[in-house]
Amino acid sequence: MNTQKQNFTNLNNSKVVSRIFKNVMVLSILVFFSSCIDNKDEVLEPQPDGAALVARFEDNRADALQEFILDAAIGGVITGTEGTQVTFQPNSFGLNGTPVTGNVTVKLIEIYDKASMLLKDKSTLGMRDNGDKEALKSAGEFYIDAEQGVNSLELLEMASVQSRPVDFADLDGGMQIFRGDDDTDGDWVETDEDGDGENDDAQIRDGQGAAGEFATYNYDIGDFGWTNLDRWYSFTGPxxxxxxxxxxxxxxxxxxxxxxxxxxxxxxxxxxxxxxxxxxxxxxxxxxxxxxxxxxxxxxxxxxxxxxxxxxxxxxxxxxxxxxxxxxxxxxxxxxxxxxxx
CATH class of the missing domain: 2.60.40 (Immunoglobulin-like)
Structure with missing residues (x-):
């Protein structure tokens, strides 16, 4: 009986094995790339971008910033596109406690509607003295600042803020002055701008314009930054x-x-x-x-x-x-x- 022997000595040079090896390699490569494509699809699936949302809010505030030039020695009045007016006394712009001279740049942001509040991330959430937070109703939010060249300026004398005209039917006599900054994490807190130990109320003044009678909210500020005309949104019931x-x-x-x-x-x-x-x-x-x-x-x-x-x-x-x-x-x-x- 003849015995058939198989020789595995030169297996590495075998055409059959080589062909099998190539086929295996091709299959492995296809599987690898298929896996990569699948993984790539997963990685490239659009995801919410928190940094981009914050950047949108910041860009919206920057786009809303209005600039005005005043003579520091004279002071004067600026009027925003929404009708907000801010009046500065003479020699009220300072640096390290000393009045500056020459021109200064005054900056203003005015927010009066709900969409602007949301898209500039300036919602109306107030913080009580004890840290409790409650909703507020706003009659306007304002950012006011001033600089000269590269220097941020101080407000040495009280400045007066007047809101845009308000219909008498929409007036709310309970409006108070609130502040919001980095120290309050964006929440609004009642303020005592004149230092009398009492929270500041907004004053209502009558006016006469081309469209007839109107009224405005008026208040004073002693520092630059964000202020808000607000009242606590009182609720009843459970x-x-x-x-x-x-x-x-x-x-x-x-x-x-x-x-x-x-x-x-x-x-x-x-x-x-x-x-x-x-x-x-x-x-x-x-x-x-x-x-x-x-x-x-x-x-x-x-x-x-x-x-x-x-x-x-x-x-x-x-x-x-x-x-x-x-x-x-x-x-x-x-x-x-x-x-x-x-």
Missing amino acids: KTELFIDVPAEFNQDNCAVYLSYDGEPTALARMDVYNTDLEMFTEHYGLIPIGLEVHIIMVAEIDGQLNYAIQGTTIVDEHIEVISSLSPITQAALEILINDLP
């Missing part, structure tokens, strides 16, 4: 906590969620607490009135595009509002939607 359940990819670092109060064109609170256990947004105070009609507004920046969701609801006990998705939109279109809310 209250509850509100939770906003957002899509899984969103959290406190990459989006912003706001609570808009129906019937109040300048009451907008940011839902600035994120419960990491529940993975939901909420607020500090748990004082949302049951039965209140509101709109939830969520914004995010995704792949260079502003995205949003707006949902109307009526608050119930232990309310949980679910936002399932966002849609792309232009900023101009979103401004219209927000300012058209009830």
Whole structure:
């Protein structure tokens, strides 16, 4: 019987093995690239960009900044495009406590509507003396500053601020002066600008213009920075906590969620607490009135595009509002939607 022997000595030079090896290599490469393509698709899936959203807010504030030139020795009045007027006394611009001379640049931002509040991230959330936070109703938010060359200036004398004209039917005699800066994390706190130990109230003055009679809110400031004409938004009846359940990819670092109060064109609170256990947004105070009609507004920046969701609801006990998705939109279109809310 003949015995067939197989020779494995030169296996490395075998054409069959070589062909098999090549086929295996090709298959491996195809699998590798297929995997890479799959992984690439996962990596390139657009994700919410928190830094881009913050940059949008900052750019919006920068774009709204108006500049005026005044003679420091004379002072004078500046008037914003929305009608805000600020009056400076002579020699009231200082550097290290000493009045400066020559021209100075005065800067002004004026915010009067809900869309501007949201897109400049200047919502109306106030902080009480004890640290509790509550919603505010605003009659205007203002940033006022001055510089000379590279130097930021001080305000040595009180300056007077006058709001844009207000219809008598819309006047609110309870408006007070609030401050907001980095020390309050963007929340507004009542202020005592004149140092008399009392919180400052806005004064109402009658006026006469081409369109007839009107009124303005007026107050004084002793320092540059942000001020806000506000009153506490008082609620009656039972209250509850509100939770906003957002899509899984969103959290406190990459989006912003706001609570808009129906019937109040300048009451907008940011839902600035994120419960990491529940993975939901909420607020500090748990004082949302049951039965209140509101709109939830969520914004995010995704792949260079502003995205949003707006949902109307009526608050119930232990309310949980679910936002399932966002849609792309232009900023101009979103401004219209927000300012058209009830």
